[in-house]
Each structure stands twice: as structure tokens, then as C-alpha cells.
Amino acid sequence: MQQLIRHISLKRKSLGFDELKAEVIDPGFCTRCGACVAFCKNLGFNGQPKKISECVLDEGALECSKNGTCYDHCPVTTALSSEDVFGERGDESLGFYRKVVPLRATKEAILQKAQDGGAVTSILCAALESGRIEGVLAVDKDERWRSIPKVVTSIEDLINAAGTKYWASHTVQNLGKTIRELKLRKIAIVGTPCQINGVRKLQKGLLNVKQLEIITVGLFCMEAFSYEKLVEYFGSRLDLKKVKKMDIKKGKFLIESTEKIEIPLSEVKRFVPEHCLVCTDFSAELADISVGSVGTPAGWSTAIVRSQVGEELLKNAIEKGYVQIEEAVSFGPVKKLVINKRDRATDEIKRRKNEKLPLPPKAVK
Numbered sequence: 001m002q003q004l005i006r007h008i009s010l011k012r013k014s015l016g017f018d019e020l021k022a023e024v025i026d027p028g029f030c031t032r033c034g035a036c037v038a039f040c041k042n043l044g045f046n047g048q049p050k051k052i053s054e055c056v057l058d059e060g061a062l063e064c065s066k067n068g069t070c071y072d073h074c075p076v077t078t079a080l081s082s083e084d085v086f087g088e089r090g091d092e093s094l095g096f097y098r099k100v101v102p103l104r105a106t107k108e109a110i111l112q113k114a115q116d117g118g119a120v121t122s123i124l125c126a127a128l129e130s131g132r133i134e135g136v137l138a139v140d141k142d143e144r145w146r147s148i149p150k151v152v153t154s155i156e157d158l159i160n161a162a163g164t165k166y167w168a169s170h171t172v173q174n175l176g177k178t179i180r181e182l183k184l185r186k187i188a189i190v191g192t193p194c195q196i197n198g199v200r201k202l203q204k205g206l207l208n209v210k211q212l213e214i215i216t217v218g219l220f221c222m223e224a225f226s227y228e229k230l231v232e233y234f235g236s237r238l239d240l241k242k243v244k245k246m247d248i249k250k251g252k253f254l255i256e257s258t259e260k261i262e263i264p265l266s267e268v269k270r271f272v273p274e275h276c277l278v279c280t281d282f283s284a285e286l287a288d289i290s291v292g293s294v295g296t297p298a299g300w301s302t303a304i305v306r307s308q309v310g311e312e313l314l315k316n317a318i319e320k321g322y323v324q325i326e327e328a329v330s331f332g333p334v335k336k337l338v339i340n341k342r343d344r345a346t347d348e349i350k351r352r353k354n355e356k357l358p359l360p361p362k363a364v365k
């Protein structure tokens with residue numbers, strides 16, 4: 001395994017966990033993606049990344065061998081661009097892409113569990129079935145709807161993990177275990193734009209080796225919510241064990257339980273964490289394929305195919321009969337959300353500058 005991993009060569013003296021904590025974690029900019037923890041035995045994750053032992057720099061092993069592996073791969077310290085990943089800047093709103101297609105799962109079992117058209121689960125089921133990938137880093141949930149990052153290797157487990165959990169999940173942390181312990185070499189990861197950015201940084205730096213393929217499926221994301229604050233807000237009004245689905249549609253936060261609960265989105269916006277308010281990527285611009293609900297009718301998914309690998313995944317899902325394409329995509333609503341998110345982040349960063357509040361490192365570099 002050791003020869004699979006090549007450490008990034010750093011042009012400057014690296015910053016380490018102390019700086020990550022001071023610049024990213026303590027001011028509230030940590031997205032809880034788990035990228036920093038994935039390859040360091042001195043870090044653990046307990047709500048957020050934590051030191052569990054002093055930095056031991058372990059040259060040659062699959063751990064930090066140069067002070068700063070955690071800092072360098074955090075999506076908040078620096079951001080990659082479409083140009084860094086695909087070699088081209090692409091469209092001003094959507095980033096680099098090859099095509100945008102409406103998709104809907106054909107399998108009833110997937111549609112029953114899926115958030116929207118089930119495109120994510122269908123594409124990945126087809127990829128697992130054909131051996132194109134060996135496992136998927138997905139996010140399941142427990143009976144109280146807490147997100148559980150999992151490595152799934154079966155179609156059944158992948159379908160069980162379908163559906164959106166509207167809060168952070170330290171999904172990327174599992175990348176280390178998947179490569180080291182499970183020894184998988186063809187891995188897909190589903191994630192929000194911040195998680196995909198962390199994966200791309202690891203892919204460009206630490207995991208930049210031929211024998212290892214990491215495929216990224218991004219989710220559109222306007223914002224996440226604090227799980228704890230949402231649960232506190234609903235209190236005894238909501239029995240989480242009975243909730244079947246949560247959704248955001250037409251300005252409302254919707255909960256399907258024994259009854260349907262509708263809350264104006266404006267009411268729960270105060271539970272959006274700091275790190276989402278300064279985030280600029282709506283459409284997961286660095287993913288091989290990005291999927292969301294906006295742009296297509298209810299029960300369909302909008303898929304932005306960006307890379308050659310994304311094209312192959314889509315072709316495979318169509319050939320294996322996992323997805324259908326019939327409707328059209330409306331670009332207008334997708335582009336509107338892209339712009340809204342960028343404008344919100346610009347305003348928030350301006351406000352923070354004026355009030356001399358800390359800024360995410362990538363906003364000042």
C-alpha cells in the first residue's frame with residue numbers, strides 16, 4: 001500500500017493542525033467533510049476533527065510524513081478550480097461540463113428510497129454491477145436521522161443509503177479506511193460540493209497515483225443545516241423514528257412522517273452554519289457528475305456530466321437499464337441558484353471584513 005501513496009511536494013513551509021484549528025475549525029468554517037482526518041492516525045473525528053495524539057510524522061507510511069497533510073487537503077484552506085481539475089474553466093455559472101441531462105431511475109426499489117429521480121443511486125448501482133467500481137462512500141442514517149458515513153459494496157446497501165440527509169457528514173474520512181484496510185482501488189464517493197473539493201485535493205496531492213481510481217458524484221447544495229439545532233427546534237413535535245423523508249421545495253422545509261409537516265424555509269435558515277454562508281459552489285463544479293433536483297420536474301434528477309468518467313458512468317447506467325431520459329432540463333433555475341449562492345457568500349465575506357471577523361483562509365489567499 002505504501003507505494004500507492006505519494007505525498008505532495010510543498011513549495012512553502014507547511015502549516016499544520018494548529019493552524020487548521022485556528023483558521024478553519026475554531027472560527028466555524030469547518031464543513032466537517034473529514035478530508036483532514038482520512039490519512040492521519042493522530043486525528044479523530046468527534047463532531048469535528050480533533051487531535052488524539054501528538055503529530056508523529058511517519059515517513060513512508062500512509063500517514064502525514066510532512067507537517068501539514070491535514071492543512072493542505074482541507075477544502076477551506078485553498079480551493080481548486082475547474083481549470084485545476086478539468087484543464088478548462090468552462091461555463092461561468094455551471095463550471096466545466098459536457099452535457100446536462102434529466103434522469104429518472106427505472107427500478108422501483110430505487111425510486112421508493114431516492115430523494116428525487118434516484119439518478120445518484122442508479123448510476124452507482126450500475127457501476128457496481130458492471131465492476132466499474134468496487135465500493136461507494138455514501139451516507140446512511142440511524143433511526144434518529146443522524147448521518148452515518150459508510151463504505152458500501154453491495155447494491156442493497158447502496159439503495160438503503162439513498163435519500164438526502166440535510167446536514168454534514170464526514171464522508172471523506174472513510175477514504176483512508178477504504179484504501180488501507182478494505183484495499184479497494186476503484187472507489188466512488190458521493191458528496192456535497194465541499195466534500196468533493198476535499199476529495200479532489202486529496203486526489204491531486206496525496207492520492208495522485210495511477211493504480212487508484214476515485215470517481216466523484218457531487219450533489220447540488222444551497223446549504224446544509226445544523227442537525228442538533230433542527231432537532232432542538234422541532235422538539236417533541238417530531239418523532240424522528242417515524243420520519244420517512246425530508247425535502248426542500250418551493251421555499252419550504254418538508255417532513256414526511258405520520259403527517260406532513262411544512263415549515264417556511266425562512267424559519268429554519270437560522271440553523272445554516274457559518275461555513276455554508278461563505279461557500280460559493282452550488283453545483284459541485286469539481287465532480288465527475290453532479291446531480292440535483294432543481295431544473296427538472298418532481299421525481300426527476302438534473303445531472304451535469306463533466307468529465308469523460310462521468311460520461312462513461314452515464315452510458316453504463318443507460319445501457320444497463322438503470323435510468324431513463326425523457327424530460328428536458330431548465331437551465332434558468334439552476335443558474336439562478338448558482339448566482340444566489342455566490343452573491344450570498346460575497347455579501348457575507350464583505351460583512352465579515354467590515355466587522356473585522358475571521359475569514360475562511362481561501363477567501364484571503
Ligand SMILES: Cc1cc2nc3c(=O)[nH]c(=O)nc-3n(C[C@H](O)[C@H](O)[C@H](O)COP(=O)(O)OP(=O)(O)OC[C@H]3O[C@@H](n4cnc5c(N)ncnc54)[C@H](O)[C@@H]3O)c2cc1C
Pocket residue numbers: 113114115116117118119120121122137138139140147161162163164165166167168169171190191192219220221222223224225291292293294301
Ligand atoms: C445538504 C444538501 C443540500 C442540498 N441542497 C440542494 C439544493 O439546494 N438544490 C438541489 O437541487 N439539490 C440539493 N441537494 C441534492 C438533492 O437533495 C439530492 O441529493 C439530489 O437531487 C440527488 O437525488 P437522487 O434522487 O439522484 O439521489 P439518491 O438516489 O436518493 O441518492 C442520494 C445520495 O446522496 C448521499 N447523501 C445523502 N445525504 C448526504 C450528505 N449529507 N452528504 C453526502 N452525501 C449524502 C446518499 O448516500 C446517496 O448516495 C442537496 C443535498 C444535500 C446533501
Ligand code: SF4
Pocket residue numbers: 015016017039040041042043054055056057064065066067068069070071
Ligand atoms: S501529523 Fe500531519 S496530518 Fe496529522 S495532525 Fe499533524 S500535521 Fe496534521
Ligand code: SF4
Pocket residue numbers: 020024025029030031032033034035036037049073074075076198
Ligand atoms: S478538511 Fe474538512 S473536516 Fe477537516 S478541517 Fe477542513 S473542512 Fe473540517
Ligand code: SF4
Pocket residue numbers: 031192193194195221222223224275276277279280281
Ligand atoms: S453549502 Fe457548501 S459548505 Fe455547506 S454543505 Fe453545502 S457545499 Fe458544504
